[in-house]
Amino acid sequence: MNKIRIGVLVSGGGTNLQALIDAQNRGELPHGEIALVLSNREDAYALTRAKKAGIPATVVTKKAQGSQQAFEEAIAHRLCLYGIDMVVLAGFMAILSKNFTDKFPNRIINIHPSLIPSFCGAGYYGLKVHQAALEKGVKVTGATVHYVNEIPDGGEILMQQAVNVLPGDTPEQLQKRVMEQAEWSLLPKAAELVAEKLYKEGI
Numbered sequence: 001m002n003k004i005r006i007g008v009l010v011s012g013g014g015t016n017l018q019a020l021i022d023a024q025n026r027g028e029l030p031h032g033e034i035a036l037v038l039s040n041r042e043d044a045y046a047l048t049r050a051k052k053a054g055i056p057a058t059v060v061t062k063k064a065q066g067s068q069q070a071f072e073e074a075i076a077h078r079l080c081l082y083g084i085d086m087v088v089l090a091g092f093m094a095i096l097s098k099n100f101t102d103k104f105p106n107r108i109i110n111i112h113p114s115l116i117p118s119f120c121g122a123g124y125y126g127l128k129v130h131q132a133a134l135e136k137g138v139k140v141t142g143a144t145v146h147y148v149n150e151i152p153d154g155g156e157i158l159m160q161q162a163v164n165v166l167p168g169d170t171p172e173q174l175q176k177r178v179m180e181q182a183e184w185s186l187l188p189k190a191a192e193l194v195a196e197k198l199y200k201e202g203i
């Protein structure tokens, strides 16, 4: 059987995309292959990472599409063109509605930079998550990979990794530690877990 074709959705720097590419190159994604990178921002450095790795990269912006519905339909259409079986949200900073998530039940995963259910849901993304964790004064934070449904950060949890908050941390320092000690190892492991499951189910 063919490998599970993975579409990675991105918006920014793409360090989590890079972690997936590096894991694939090390043979740690045996049941999946990254077949498309899709960005909702034209200036995302993640697009450059995809090109350097020889992975097809494409852009769909909400502005060009005009509405949330048209935006989601354009993304779904692009994923269909590339025969994508499974979607990984790797720093994708747009909310996806039930219309979209219902098309890929248990086939979309997301990495979130906190231990869900803390500091998650609408409005919690990127550095804001770490700012909120520092404001609350938590001593431990981390990252979560979860299935994606219509509730922002509300789908079933697949994997979590805890990371210590250190005295005097800035949001940027905490973000970097959470990426290094949790996100970049967790996301490829979770992607392989889901790809293997889909592969064995013979989708």
Ligand code: GAR
Binding pocket: 011, 012, 013, 014, 015, 016, 017, 046, 090, 091, 092, 093, 111, 112, 113, 124, 125, 126, 129, 179, 183
């Ligand atoms: C990562 O920390 C990711 O967990 C977070 O954005 C960053 C993207 O970095 N995602 C969210 O906040 C989603 N709610 P990257 O572009 O370098 O992978």
